[in-house]
Amino acid sequence: MNVIEFTAYPARDEPHTLVVGARIDGSDLRTVVAEVVAPLWALELDDEDFDSEIERDRFLLECHGGLPAQDVAWPSRHFLGEVEYPDYSGYEPGELALLGCGCGIWGCWPLLARITVDPDAVTWTGFRQPLRPGWGVLRLGPFRFDRTAYVERLASPTVLDADPLDPS
Structure with missing residues (x-):
């Protein structure tokens, strides 16, 4: 089974607003996603789109951010697969x-x-970027977590002073 850790940290542009993120097996989910989508982005972007490899890597890491804690943090059941805020539902059932x-x-x-x-x-499957339908289901996961540990970590996320991927 995979190991999950939920995190809560200040939003990039709103430091007084917390967002919820996740680490899977010790890696920030955004890092894992960046590695998977890099070859897909490479088909759309070229070296002239970035001034450096560092800039390209930052682009990949900063594509995603956490979700607003006020909406999805415990006791919300969002991360237990229940639709509480339809705004955070996908386009497919x-x-x-x-x-x-x-x-x-x-x-x-x-x-x-x-x-x-x-x-x-608790299992996460069928990862998609809906704004890139041509990418299909991403080669990510499935991730399977022990339910008891998952709920415990969801109920008490690791609170961080800053975005863990903030370069500063």
């Missing part, structure tokens, strides 16, 4: 946003997945 856009408007560039819960586990 059963999809929910795991990450929003790095600009702070979640729907600009959401990462969607299906969250299924059974008595022993």
Whole structure:
């Protein structure tokens, strides 16, 4: 099984607003996603789009951001696959946003997945970027978490002073 850690940290452009993120097996979900979508972006972008490799890497990492804690943090059941705020639902039945856009408007560039819960586990599958239908289902996951540990970590996320991917 995979290991999940939920995090809460200040939004990039609104430091007084917390957002919820996740680490899977010790890696920030945004890092994992960036590695998976890099080859897909490479088909759309070229070296002239960036001044350096560092700038390209920052672009990939900053595509996504956390979701507003006020809407999805515990006791919300969003990360248990329940639609509480339809705004964070995907375009296909059963999809929910795991990450929003790095600009702070979640729907600009959401990462969607299906969250299924059974008595022993919570599973994330079918990761998609709905604004790039040609990418199809991303080669990401499935991630399967022990349900008890998942709920415990969801109920008490690691609170951080800053975005863990902030370069400063």
